[in-house]
Amino acid sequence: EHAASGHGAHAAAAAGEGAAVIGAAATVATNVVDLAVDPDRPADVRVELTARAERVTPAGGRPFDGFTLNGQSPGPTIRATQGQLVEVVLRNEDVPAGVTLHWHGVDVPNAMDGVAGVTQDAVPPGESFTYRFIAEQAGTFWYHSHQASHPQVVGGLYGALILQPADAASAADAIVAVHTYPGGQRTINGATGEARQAAEPGAAVRVRLINTDSTPTSAWVTGSSFRMLAADGTDLNGPTSVDGRAVPLTAGGRADLEVTVPSAGAVRIQVPGASLVIGPDRAEASTSPAPREQVDLLSYGEPADAGFDAAQADRRFRYDIGRLPGFLDGAPGYWWTINGGIVPAVPMYMVQEGDVVVMSISNNSGEVHPMHLHGHHLLVLSRDGVPSSGSPWWVDSLNVEHGETYEVAFVADNPGIWMDHCHNLPHAAEGLMTHLAYG
Numbered sequence: 001e002h003a004a005s006g007h008g009a010h011a012a013a014a015a016g017e018g019a020a021v022i023g024a025a026a027t028v029a030t031n032v033v034d035l036a037v038d039p040d041r042p043a044d045v046r047v048e049l050t051a052r053a054e055r056v057t058p059a060g061g062r063p064f065d066g067f068t069l070n071g072q073s074p075g076p077t078i079r080a081t082q083g084q085l086v087e088v089v090l091r092n093e094d095v096p097a098g099v100t101l102h103w104h105g106v107d108v109p110n111a112m113d114g115v116a117g118v119t120q121d122a123v124p125p126g127e128s129f130t131y132r133f134i135a136e137q138a139g140t141f142w143y144h145s146h147q148a149s150h151p152q153v154v155g156g157l158y159g160a161l162i163l164q165p166a167d168a169a170s171a172a173d174a175i176v177a178v179h180t181y182p183g184g185q186r187t188i189n190g191a192t193g194e195a196r197q198a199a200e201p202g203a204a205v206r207v208r209l210i211n212t213d214s215t216p217t218s219a220w221v222t223g224s225s226f227r228m229l230a231a232d233g234t235d236l237n238g239p240t241s242v243d244g245r246a247v248p249l250t251a252g253g254r255a256d257l258e259v260t261v262p263s264a265g266a267v268r269i270q271v272p273g274a275s276l277v278i279g280p281d282r283a284e285a286s287t288s289p290a291p292r293e294q295v296d297l298l299s300y301g302e303p304a305d306a307g308f309d310a311a312q313a314d315r316r317f318r319y320d321i322g323r324l325p326g327f328l329d330g331a332p333g334y335w336w337t338i339n340g341g342i343v344p345a346v347p348m349y350m351v352q353e354g355d356v357v358v359m360s361i362s363n364n365s366g367e368v369h370p371m372h373l374h375g376h377h378l379l380v381l382s383r384d385g386v387p388s389s390g391s392p393w394w395v396d397s398l399n400v401e402h403g404e405t406y407e408v409a410f411v412a413d414n415p416g417i418w419m420d421h422c423h424n425l426p427h428a429a430e431g432l433m434t435h436l437a438y439g
């Protein structure tokens, strides 16, 4: 009896030790569809978007065969407040390859992530798909098709998604969605050249920069002092003036700036080839060449608690990017490699719910890669061994230059199968993609 009770106590202790693992496994086994929003809850923000293949003419630009959402490109801006349930009904009228919508930077439940072939089938012509998610984050995001992503995004299937904090009085903002349409037509909010937005002298404006292109760009400001308030939809701690510097914009990345309209004249937000003037009607705004110095978020702002301890990592991964010669559509070319392998012979990163994951991403491929992980935000720990010394720097789109190594960390808190790929969209089609999976 004594032995039996001893054995029982031992078994109970073992079960106790194992409980966390078993509990985590049980959570992981949940069907991802069950993690989506209660189907009976009414939407707070409801948008219907109809995708069409048609001729598009950017304001001030030249027509091309592209795509629209509700007859326009970019598609309508979607705005919601933190905590609201967003419902978007996507209809495909006649896009032959099918369409989806991905909420870039929003850590939605997996089933709502909009990745054709991973979280849903592409919506064929004549059909629809309804996305429902709660706006848990507040910040600047964007949406785009994730089916035949390169031609569809370049051709027009994208738009801005702005999630406002529940507590803040809605400050004036200005969206600057940078996009290059076929034929090299650089636009801001769909217009070539100079766009304008009215604002009173003295007004503080939150400028929401979104780089929807496949290549990095930068933005700079004339006519106002400015601070960088957020990167990739996450506020930076202790923002300070960045006057005289340019703000780097990763492909797929966002940056929020705070500018003030001067008492005379206007503010100009410039990117190479286009600009947005913010101020009273017809007020003049000067132009300036791109500053040579760029803001470096590795040391910008004030340190703060990031909410978890990356030193206590449960898993460490390497993600080394290279390239190898191969055949692309039957023609010789280069494939991007991950840890030396060509897709599909590349690692799938397996985690368990609750893991603290540290990943080192290095690039020795000869070109820059804007790496984008779905469903999670990554905390930048270091670059080339130099630790982050400023604000916690959270990214969903990280510009990794040739020769660079970043160390990043995240908490695995969003079960599912998630794409992790280069947001230079042709590169993703050339093999620079893998998945993060919970198991």
Ligand code: C2O
Pocket (backbone or CB within 6 Å): 102, 104, 144, 146, 252, 372, 374, 419, 421, 423
């Ligand atoms: Cu902005 Cu996988 O995408």
Ligand code: CU
Pocket (backbone or CB within 6 Å): 368, 369, 370, 422, 423, 424, 427, 428, 432
């Ligand atoms: Cu790339």
